[in-house]
Amino acid sequence: MKIMSPPGEGLGASPAPTPGAGRRTGQVILDLRNISLAFGGVKALADVSFDVREHEVRAIIGPNGAGKSSMLNCINGVYRPQQGTISFRGRTFSHMKSRQVAQMGIARTFQNLALFKGMSVLDNLMTGRNLRIKSNIFLQALRIGPAEREEIAHREHVEQIIDFLEIQAFRKTPVGQLSCGLQKRVDLGRALAMEPQVLLLDEPLAGMNMEEKQDMCRFILDVNDEFGTTIVLIEHDMGVVMDISDRVVVLDYGRKIGDGTPPEVRANPDVISACLGTAP
Numbered sequence: 510m511k512i513m514s515p516p517g518e519g520l521g522a523s524p525a526p527t528p529g530a531g532r533r534t535g536q537v538i539l540d541l542r543n544i545s546l547a548f549g550g551v552k553a554l555a556d557v558s559f560d561v562r563e564h565e566v567r568a569i570i571g572p573n574g575a576g577k578s579s580m581l582n583c584i585n586g587v588y589r590p591q592q593g594t595i596s597f598r599g600r601t602f603s604h605m606k607s608r609q610v611a612q613m614g615i616a617r618t619f620q621n622l623a624l625f626k627g628m629s630v631l632d633n634l635m636t637g638r639n640l641r642i643k644s645n646i647f648l649q650a651l652r653i654g655p656a657e658r659e660e661i662a663h664r665e666h667v668e669q670i671i672d673f674l675e676i677q678a679f680r681k682t683p684v685g686q687l688s689c690g691l692q693k694r695v696d697l698g699r700a701l702a703m704e705p706q707v708l709l710l711d712e713p714l715a716g717m718n719m720e721e722k723q724d725m726c727r728f729i730l731d732v733n734d735e736f737g738t739t740i741v742l743i744e745h746d747m748g749v750v751m752d753i754s755d756r757v758v759v760l761d762y763g764r765k766i767g768d769g770t771p772p773e774v775r776a777n778p779d780v781i782s783a784c785l786g787t788a789p
Contacts, residue, residue, distance in 0.1 A: 537562055538597065539596070540595070541584070541594075542594045543558055545591055554580060555762075566730075566742060568741075568743070570750055571759055576760050577760055578711055585610045585709060597707075616701070616709065617709040620715065624696060626683065627685060629680065630671065633699055634698045635702070638702050668680075670698045673731075693716075693721075694724075708732065708740050709741045710740060713744070714746055722746070750771070751771040756770055759784070
């Protein structure tokens with residue numbers, strides 16, 4: 510993935526994006542079939558199936574406790590579902606380990622930020638390059654020969670991501686000193702440093718003010734449009750979901766109650782009742 514500078518215009522300076530505008534989705538890249546997950550007697554997911562196509566923005570919505578984060582945890586190997594299969598680019602698994610998922614090209618951000626608060630922005634993003642480092646630990650410690658050249662190349666890539674996310678002024682700042690909105694941007698940058706084919710975003714707008722939300726939406730759309738990265742997004746801001754998503758799947762108490770384009774989901778009586786608490 511080549512990192513390029515984003516367009517100068519922010520989301521707030523232009524009309525709201527139309528779902529799928531300027532994007533062509535491809536074949537199914539990620540397919541989840543009959544996923545069931547339980548913790549003791551509590552069913553987090555019950556026979557949930559949906560797919561994700563290349564280059565699309567696929568949103569997962571639903572009330573609190575619906576099983577959204579549990580679904581992402583099944584995809585990236587944190588949880589092991591009791592039933593069902595996950596297919597990625599035609600390869601089918603009953604369970605994938607987290608490292609295997611990352612090596613295959615699936616990256617993840619988290620609802621509760623899991624950054625290294627005492628480390629700088631640059632060093633946090635460098636941790637996203639770990640799987641691509643080929644030199645052994647001894648050569649890395651000495652920073653000699655191929656190890657030094659490799660580190661320089663990785664740092665150049667990370668610097669491009671810093672430019673892309675417009676956080677140049679904070680590159681040497683400890684992450685713990687940044688606002689929530691900027692920390693979310695760093696979390697996104699660390700995931701992008703892995704050069705993912707599929708990016709899982711767990712509530713990337715949580716805790717942000719309106720300006721920060723506009724910036725994050727712009728970055729998400731740029732990642733999808735310019736890099737062709739497939740996005741799977743959990744978000745509670747329905748306005749954002751309906752604006753930037755190509756398709757939306759709706760969960761409620763661990764079951765799928767809706768799936769389709771934003772207009773189709775908006776008109777679904779079950780979705781209206783579960784997410785808005787009102788009748789159509």
